[in-house]
Amino acid sequence: MASRGRFTQRVLILLALVAAALFVVVAGATGQTETVAQEEEPVPVSVERSDATADHSKFEILQQPFATGPDLTAACLSCHTEAAKQIQATTHWTWDNHFGEGVGKTTQINNFCIGVQSNEPRCTSCHTGYGWKDHTFDFTIEENVDCVSCHDTTGTYKKFPTAAGHPAYEPMDFGGKTWNPPDLSAIAQNVGKTSNATCGSCHFFGGGGAGVKHGDLNPDLLTASKDVDVHMSADGAAMVCSDCHEGRNHQLNGSSVYMSPSDESGVDLPLDDGNQATCQSCHGTQPMDSDKLNEHTDKVACQTCHIPKLARGETYTKTWWDWSTAGEFAPDGAKITTKDENGNVEYTTIKGNFEWDRDFVPAYVWFNGLVDVTIAGDPVVLNEDGVMELNAYAGSYDDEDSRIYPVKAFRGIQPIDGGNNTVALPHLFGKDDAAYWKSFDWNTAIAAGMEVAGTPYSAGAAVPYSGEVGWMETVFYEPATHMVAPSGDAVECQSCHSRAGVLASLGGFYLPGRDGGSLDWLMWGLVAITLVVVIVHGVMRVVGSKRRSS
């Protein structure tokens, strides 16, 4: 008995030691999180952006008035002899992706203004060139490259919205205001590096207005607080677009149509993998403090957790566009424009109905970087919701290149060739009577659009059109990859790991906290039966003992 007592004592001491060790481990773990929390707030480094070795105001060739953009470009090219050739090899110029599959802005159908072809003068106001007004545009003329749309530092250079990439050369009216010609000479003498403003002059206004197309790219980024964009905010890393989208020979890193939802090569060294715009290029493949979080990166893109909501600033983004309601006029024959309570356009005669949103949770899809795009004449293929995915994102849980990826799912209703049940490209913009915005006749607009679709840019012939207008509901995915939030604002675990979380409809895999509850009713039923049996048993014992004692 005595030896047994001593043994117990020893075991108890051992256990106490284990408990102490455990305490230290747990306290250590807690302490660690505290230190991590304390060490945040890296001091913003002020980067001197202007490190130029040439003062362009001292070049005589720039000290002259320039009548047109191409005249200015000719002056640029007199020194920068290879610059235009370089630009002409990029997607900024070709609007065709660099994979040579004839896929790109030029031919791709979306559900905003549907397609570029036949609408060039309007769309190409965001082309880094001059004069792309139709399919006859000569992509080889070097003077047609627009240098200053990217290299203006004065903020005064603006391309006129409907002039095929040219700025106004005399005062012109558009959108209820007068566009005065920019001083091209002053702009030329002050050229410099690209900036958030120059990149943003097109990329913040995709779809024809601030934030229309992208939920993660809009003018808020020019003045963003840190919680809107931890990278680009002056209070954050104060980065510019080209810090990630850097490049050589004017060829910038980053995606066009195809994306990189993962980047296993991790941190990039100079001359590394040519894919230096990914999160991993700077942050590596295991950037988080927690192993469990790092393990998530095999199936979850960084963006999914770190962009908790889209359009987190002031600017709304368009979420719905119904072309089928366009063409209504006021009784006096005037075009109608109505706005919603937030001041966003709700209806216009030329475009139909819109819906807008900001600070909203994105949709999530499996994505391996490949996109199945749609061009004019493609058959209408509806998914189980009766909606056509115009740029279906490829990927699945079983595909090791796929990640769960956040997107803005932009929905709308747009015209089709109802007779052939094919995707239509309407001719919207133009001074001719066939243009929808002139005639408000979908039939002539689609006929005119289909006539030039395909032919000039890819090898195909003009797209057949039956003459019968139809409609379909569509969705177009815009990737969310900008407006990364500070780490503390990342999506909470239970946002996904819960029965009705944001991933509720994303199939193909077991998600803890969401799945596995289908037989819970049975198991809780067994628990309930056990409880009842135990209670009945107890009552019967009490009754029995009372009966015996009475």
Added chain:
Amino acid sequence: MSAHRVKIYAGFERLWHWLQALFIIILMITGFEIHGSYTLFGFETAVRIHNIIAWSFIILIVFAIFWHITTGAWRQYQPTGERSLVTQGRYYAFGIFKGEDHPYRKTELSKLNPLQKTTYLAFKILIVPVMVTTGLLYVFYNSWSSIWPGGLAWVAIIHAFGAFILVIFLIVHVYMTSTGETPLSNVTAMVTGYEDIEDAPEEEPATV
């Protein structure tokens, strides 16, 4: 018949029992949150607590195994045959209501009745190993997911099934503590280590 006060549960045994009880209850509360049954701490905190307690439990289990082997206490769990189970079962189903005596006398050498022996043995060699194994597989899922991509669902479902069994075990177990000499005598014994045990008649051998 007289009773004498006997130390029936050793210090370590009591500590082990109550720590185990505490761990299992915390694991249950956090585990069912992870399962998605409700929101209490939030998924992240629930997982953190669940993991810390699970590792503590594993350490405790290692000590318990050591204790059982070195003290010979494992013999307490040797099954005593089908008939004894039936006898004990019949007592709980019928005899207990009529005020019959427990069919098997608790002694210092045999403190568990046949039903307890079997249940606790199943707990020790089936439920706990299955829960620990599936739990570890769950935590280290990323190390083996490439070998069996859909495996997490099975691991999680088995782990959750075991958890439901443990809930049922806990309910019955807690209730059964009231079936001692007095409603609280079993709990008291597990707290103090001592229980008043009736002196066994000389001729009745202890069931080991």
